[in-house]
Amino acid sequence: MDNNSNLIQELLTIGLGTTTFVAEKLGEMGDRLVKEGKIEPDEAKTIVNEVLKKVNTDRGTVEDRMQQQLKTVLQDIGVPRQSEIDELRGRIDRLEHQVRDLENKQWR
Secondary structure (H helix, E strand, O other), X not given: OHHHHHHHHHHHHHHHHHHHHHHHHHHHHHHHHHHOOOOOHHHHHHHHHHXXXXXXXXHHHHXXXXXXXXXXXXXXXXXXXHXXXXXXXXXXXXXXXXXXXXXXXXXX
């Protein structure tokens, strides 16, 4: 599952980079519109802030959907969940203990 969390982390990093890029381009566009006299500096700042707020809100939703889709894909291809691996480890430990008990009884 460690590789999967690395994949999720990489995807989220890409998303953060995209948000930074969008913020830079919005700022440039706002500056250009202010220089051209089409909007006031306060308007440009408000528009940029509103768009970035929406992008950040949507990013959280997108991240949640990405994680859910990744879980579904991993399940579909047969990658076990961590809880299933932990359960199997517990069963193996119990079986090993039972085998040791049987071996000890046999030697008595």
